[in-house]
Each structure stands twice: as structure tokens, then as C-alpha cells.
Amino acid sequence: MAQLRIALAQVNPTVGDLEGNGRLVVDSARRATAAGAHLVVLPEMIVTGYPVEDLALRDSFVSASVRATRALATDLAEAGMGELPVVVGFLSRREGPGERYGQPSGAPQNAVAVLHGGRVELTSAKHHLPNYGVFDEYRNFVPGDTLPVIRVRGVDVALAVCEDLWQDGGPVTATRAARAGLLVTLNGSPYERHKDDVRLELCSRRARETGAAVAYVNMVGGQDDLVFEGDSLVVDAEGELVARAPQFEDALLVADLDLAEAAQTRDGAGDGEVVDGLRVVRRTLSAVPAEPCEEESREPGRNTVTPRPDPLSDVGEVYRALVVGLRDYAAKNGFASAVLGISGGIDSALVATVAVDALGPERVHGILLPSTYSSGHSVADAQDLAQRQGFAARTVPIAPVVEAFEHAAAGADAPLSGLAAENLQARVRGTLLMALSNQEGHLVLATGNKSEAATGYSTLYGDSVGGFAPIKDCWKTLVWELALWRNAEAARQGHTPPIPENSITKPPSAELRPDQLDADSLPDYALLDAVLDAYVGTDRGEAELVFAGYDLELVRRVIRLVDRAEYKRRQTAPGTKISSRNLSRDRRLPITNRWTV
Numbered sequence: 001m002a003q004l005r006i007a008l009a010q011v012n013p014t015v016g017d018l019e020g021n022g023r024l025v026v027d028s029a030r031r032a033t034a035a036g037a038h039l040v041v042l043p044e045m046i047v048t049g050y051p052v053e054d055l056a057l058r059d060s061f062v063s064a065s066v067r068a069t070r071a072l073a074t075d076l077a078e079a080g081m082g083e084l085p086v087v088v089g090f091l092s093r094r095e096g097p098g099e100r101y102g103q104p105s106g107a108p109q110n111a112v113a114v115l116h117g118g119r120v121e122l123t124s125a126k127h128h129l130p131n132y133g134v135f136d137e138y139r140n141f142v143p144g145d146t147l148p149v150i151r152v153r154g155v156d157v158a159l160a161v162c163e164d165l166w167q168d169g170g171p172v173t174a175t176r177a178a179r180a181g182l183l184v185t186l187n188g189s190p191y192e193r194h195k196d197d198v199r200l201e202l203c204s205r206r207a208r209e210t211g212a213a214v215a216y217v218n219m220v221g222g223q224d225d226l227v228f229e230g231d232s233l234v235v236d237a238e239g240e241l242v243a244r245a246p247q248f249e250d251a252l253l254v255a256d257l258d259l260a261e262a263a264q265t266r267d268g269a270g271d272g273e274v275v276d277g278l279r280v281v282r283r284t285l286s287a288v289p290a291e292p293c294e295e296e297s298r299e300p301g302r303n304t305v306t307p308r309p310d311p312l313s314d315v316g317e318v319y320r321a322l323v324v325g326l327r328d329y330a331a332k333n334g335f336a337s338a339v340l341g342i343s344g345g346i347d348s349a350l351v352a353t354v355a356v357d358a359l360g361p362e363r364v365h366g367i368l369l370p371s372t373y374s375s376g377h378s379v380a381d382a383q384d385l386a387q388r389q390g391f392a393a394r395t396v397p398i399a400p401v402v403e404a405f406e407h408a409a410a411g412a413d414a415p416l417s418g419l420a421a422e423n424l425q426a427r428v429r430g431t432l433l434m435a436l437s438n439q440e441g442h443l444v445l446a447t448g449n450k451s452e453a454a455t456g457y458s459t460l461y462g463d464s465v466g467g468f469a470p471i472k473d474c475w476k477t478l479v480w481e482l483a484l485w486r487n488a489e490a491a492r493q494g495h496t497p498p499i500p501e502n503s504i505t506k507p508p509s510a511e512l513r514p515d516q517l518d519a520d521s522l523p524d525y526a527l528l529d530a531v532l533d534a535y536v537g538t539d540r541g542e543a544e545l546v547f548a549g550y551d552l553e554l555v556r557r558v559i560r561l562v563d564r565a566e567y568k569r570r571q572t573a574p575g576t577k578i579s580s581r582n583l584s585r586d587r588r589l590p591i592t593n594r595w596t597v
């Protein structure tokens with residue numbers, strides 16, 4: 001057995017910020033050196049940020065990434081860290097013409113580089129390109145055809161990139177054939193509910209299949225509608241968990257591993273040998289850091305186990321994702337503050353609470369926009385919300401503006417009426433919020449939830465305006481759960497619950513006409529969300545949903561609502577993905593469509 005101390009740098013890059021991301025690499029290497037690590041690994045495409053989408057097709061961006069990666073190798077050596085192997089993900093190109101990509105200098109690849117001794121010692125590219133859900137990697141990259149294996153302190157370490165671990169064959173098979181002692185994977189794996197359980201199970205299974213320990217490093221932080229949760233982890237060759245980083249936080253996970261030693265006599269696939277379509281490329285890294293000086297000595301043959309601190313509950317995890325998603329969207333797009341309409345209802349109350357947790361109360365601005373139909377409790381509940389959380393709230397009554405619009409639009413004799421007048425109120429609110437954004441520089445938060453987005457129960461250019469929609473992937477029933485969870489969490493910590501009880505318990509209403517309730521237009525949310533999840537969450541149609549036990553009339557009604565609202569969804573703000581199928585890139589449907597079953 002050989003001992004290796006590995007450091008996994010769970011960091012938060014920004015797409016396109018090559019300089020800032022480079023600093024994250026150097027800083028991680030420095031911390032890994034201080035921790036006595038023999039090898040440090042950063043996430044998938046750390047040099048460029050991830051996902052870069054069609055930026056991959058821009059030749060200047062690929063060249064900059066390749067240059068930045070080379071420069072990192074020299075910077076690390078100049079900073080005295082040349083001996084430490086640093087594994088990074090970067091955007092590269094395959095030698096030769098760019099074919100359909102049109103780049104003169106080669107097709108783009110989602111690649112990995114081993115930086116050592118002041119140079120780029122080895123590169124390879126991701127073999128399995130994900131092309132489902134939110135991913136379009138066949139559009140942006142060509143696959144790699146090698147399995148890199150570096151020998152570090154007598155241990156053969158195979159390298160793979162994210163999806164390479166999820167697919168059978170290719171890198172997994174080649175790692176086994178190469179008899180590697182450790183399989184290291186660089187990841188950009190977005191958060192979805194329950195995915196952490198899937199990841200751990202996957203790493204354990206791959207460890208048992210390959211006979212190698214698995215070190216899995218994932219990035220952390222928000223990128224548009226994706227949130228990366230970290231959750232980096234290490235399992236031993238039997239698949240037992242050795243170390244696990246926290247979710248949604250930057251971390252350097254350091255683990256001491258006892259690993260199978262690579263003796264020359266071991267019968268692994270040799271350099272240049274092709275296994276399952278991949279050429280094994282081996283490099284021995286000689287001058288690597290020596291044995292770290294340790295205060296406490298470790299029992300040989302046993303890995304140190306670092307369990308994940310404070311695992312989050314399912315709903316707590318979603319809440320954290322919403323906070324990080326909004327925090328990073330604002331920070332990475334240059335917004336210091338946010339504004340939203342607070343109606344006293346649960347959606348705006350939850351979004352305001354997420355915003356306060358993400359940005360701080362001094363950077364959140366709640367606007368009460370009462371109309372003729374606003375109830376007394378809506379104003380009182382909105383004020384209570386702002387007071388509990390200490391954010392600024394101001395009131396702009398909309399009745400005179402609505403009235404002026406009604407007359408201007410249709411003439412004083414026949415003012416707007418019915419649905420047109422109802423929606424006008426939401427549009428006046430949207431216009432005022434955008435005006436305040438223009439004037440004061442706040443990010444406008446759209447408060448719509450997934451049930452509304454699915455059914456089209458919102459006013460286009462009205463309550464759907466906004467730059468970011470934090471809860472757009474949360475069903476209404478989950479919105480209530482999140483509010484209850486957040487209040488319970490506050491109570492647990494001895495704080496005032498941030499959300500007024502009344503906002504949670506009252507029946508939801510758009511308050512666009514007298515005594516209007518959501519229940520007048522929509523089925524009960526518990527039932528609606530169940531059918532929506534069955535329809536939107538899968539590709540089942542009418543017959544299958546009825547077969548699954550749902551009432552035919554209800555199914556027809558829900559399908560009609562969902563299909564008819566596709567045009568609205570195409571025009572809405574991005575918002576944090578928390579489910580395995582959001583209504584944006586996870587579900588792409590034509591607007592013009594006559595297939596209804």
C-alpha cells in the first residue's frame with residue numbers, strides 16, 4: 001500500500017473570468033501545499049467556469065483558455081509549488097480542423113490538464129458528453145479518446161471528467177484495465193433534489209467495479225439557473241465513504257488514502273494500449289511533494305474518515321440552493337440589491353426571505369403596490385414581513401395609475417374591463433418595479449412558482465416581469481413547505497420566524513378582482529401539483545396519466561393549461577433549478593403544436 005494525501009478544491013468559478021478562476025486554482029494549490037497534500041484536484045472546466053455553452057465555439061475563448069492553463073503551470077512553479085501536481089479542467093481543442101465547428105484551429109473539447117514542474121504535463125478530454133436535461137455537450141464539444149493515468153508517489157491515478165463516471169464503458173472500463181489505485185473525477189454536476197444520494201451510490205459502485213478508490217470533486221455556486229452544490233467526496237476501493245465536503249460551501253477536502261501501489265509487475269494496460277476505444281496514456285510524475293509532516297501518525301492501512309458536517313434535510317437543501325442561486329446570480333451580474341412586490345401572499349414572502357438570506361436585509365427592497373381590490377390583510381401581512389426581517393418597505397398605491405391606463409387604452413367612454421382590466425393591475429405593478437430597477441439599480445425578482453408557470457397562471461409583462469425568478473422551479477406545495485421549514489429553522493435557533501403565519505395559512509389569491517381566489521381558476525394545489533409533476537416531470541401523455549389513476553377530465557384540463565402556456569414560459573426570467581426537470585432547458589417543447597394527448 002502507498003499513502004497519498006489528496007486535496008479536492010470545491011470552489012466557485014465564474015464563467016469567462018479566466019483571471020479570477022486562475023486565482024482560485026493558485027489559492028487552492030497554496031492551501032493544499034499548506035495541508036501537506038501530494039495532489040490537488042479542481043473541478044471540471046475550472047479555468048473557464050462551467051457550462052460555457054456556445055462560448056466553446058468562439059476560437060478566441062478557446063485560445064485564451066489554453067493560454068491561461070499554460071500560464072497557470074508556470075505561475076504555480078514560480079510560486080514555489082512546481083512539485084505539487086495540480087489537476088484542472090479547461091476548455092481545449094482537438095488538433096486538426098474544426099470540422100462542423102468552423103474553428104480553423106481545431107474542435108473544442110472539455111478537457112483536463114495535469115500541471116506539474118512548471119508545465120502542462122498531460123492533457124486529455126472528456127469522453128462521454130452529456131446531451132440530455134440541461135446539457136448540450138455534443139453541440140459544443142467533440143469527445144476525447146484517451147484515459148490519462150499519472151503515477152504519483154507510486155500510485156496510478158486515472159483521470160476522468162463528470163459524465164465519464166455516469167456512463168458504463170469507456171473511462172470506467174479503461175480505469176479497471178489500467179489497474180489504477182485511484183480514479184479522480186472532475187465535475188460540474190448541478191444540484192437537483194436527492195442527487196447527492198445518487199452521487200454517493202454512483203461513486204461507491206464505480207469504486208467496486210474499477211477496484212480503485214474514487215475521488216470526486218464538484219464545483220460550488222450559482223451559474224444562471226444552475227446551482228452547483230459541491231458535495232465532493234472520496235470513497236475507498238470497497239466503495240466505503242472516506243471523506244465528504246459540505247453542500248453549498250467552498251471547501252478544501254483533504255483525505256489521507258492508503259492505495260494499491262502500482263508495481264511495474266502489475267499487469268495493467270500499458271502506455272498506448274487501447275481499451276474500450278480509449279488509449280491509455282501514462283506519465284510518471286517524479287519530483288512530487290514528500291511525506292507531509294504530521295503531528296498525529298495514522299494507523300497504516302486505514303483511511304481517515306471525515307464525515308460530511310451537518311447533512312441538510314431535503315427541504316433545507318432546496319432552500320440553501322435557492323439562496324446560493326440568487327446570491328451568485330446577483331453578485332456575478334453586478335447587482336448589489338434586489339426589489340420585489342410584496343403582496344402579503346406566500347410567494348412574495350418566501351422570495352423576500354430567500355433574498356434577505358442571500359443578500360442581507362439592507363439590500364432588499366419590498367414594495368407594497370395595493371390596488372382597489374387589495375385586502376387589508378395583504379397590506380398588514382406585507383408590512384409584518386418587512387418588519388420581522390428588517391428590510392425596507394415602501395408603498396406605491398396603484399389605483400390612480402391603473403385608472404389612467406384604463407382610460408388611455410380604451411377611451412374615457414369605454415374603459416378596459418374584465419380580464420384586460422385585471423391584468424392591467426399586474427402590468428402596472430411590473431412597470432413600476434422595472435422603473436425602480438432603472439432608477440435605483442436593483443435586480444427585480446419575479447415571484448412566480450412552478451405551478452403558476454406550468455399552468456400560465458400569471459400575467460405576461462405583469463407579475464412575470466423580473467430579472468431572476470428564485471422559486472420558478474418550486475411547486476406551490478413546496479413553496480409552503482419551504483416557508484414552514486424556514487420558520488421552524490428560525491424557531492430552532494431561537495429567532496423570530498421570518499414569515500408571518502397568516503401568509504402561510506391564508507388561501508392564495510391574485511386579488512385582481514373582488515374576492516378572487518386561485519381555487520376559482522385552478523384545482524386544489526395538492527392535486528394540481530401531483531398531476532403537473534406527473535405530466536411535466538415525465539413524458540407521459542393523457543392515456544398514461546389516466547392509467548396512473550388520475551381523473552380524465554382533470555388530466556385533460558391540466559394538459560390543456562400547460563400546453564397553452566408554453567409561449568409564456570419562453571419569455572420568463574431564469575431561476576434556480578432544483579428539480580430533475582425544470583420548465584426551461586430540461587423540457588423543450590414547441591409553442592406551435594397541435595399534439596394534445
Ligand SMILES: Nc1ncnc2c1ncn2[C@@H]1O[C@H](COP(=O)(O)OP(=O)(O)OC[C@H]2O[C@@H]([n+]3cccc(C(=O)O)c3)[C@H](O)[C@@H]2O)[C@@H](O)[C@H]1O
Nearest residue numbers: 419423426452456457458459460463509510512518521567
Ligand atoms: N401562443 C401565443 N403566443 C404569443 N402570445 C400569445 C399566445 N397566446 C396568447 N398570447 C398573448 O398573451 C395574452 C394573454 O396572456 P396574459 O395577458 O398574461 O393573460 P391571461 O393568461 O389570459 O390571464 C392571466 C391569468 O393569470 C391570472 N393571474 C394573473 C396575475 C397573477 C396571478 C397570480 O395568482 O399570481 C394570476 C389571472 O387571474 C388570469 O387568470 C394574449 O392577449 C396574447 O397577447
Ligand SMILES: Nc1ncnc2c1ncn2[C@@H]1O[C@H](COP(=O)(O)OP(=O)(O)OP(=O)(O)O)[C@@H](O)[C@H]1O
Nearest residue numbers: 341342343345346347348368369370447463509510
Ligand atoms: N398588492 C400588491 N403589492 C405588491 N406586490 C403585489 C401585490 N399584488 C401582487 N403583487 C406582486 O405580484 C405577484 C403575484 O401576486 P398575486 O397576489 O397576484 O399572486 P400569488 O401567486 O398569490 O402571489 P403571492 O403569494 O405573493 O401573493 C406577487 O407575488 C407580488 O410580487
Ligand SMILES: NC(=O)CC[C@H](N)C(=O)O
Nearest residue numbers: 130162163166188189190
Ligand atoms: N458536467 C457533466 O458531465 C454533468 C453530467 C452528470 N450526469 C451530472 O449531472 O452530474
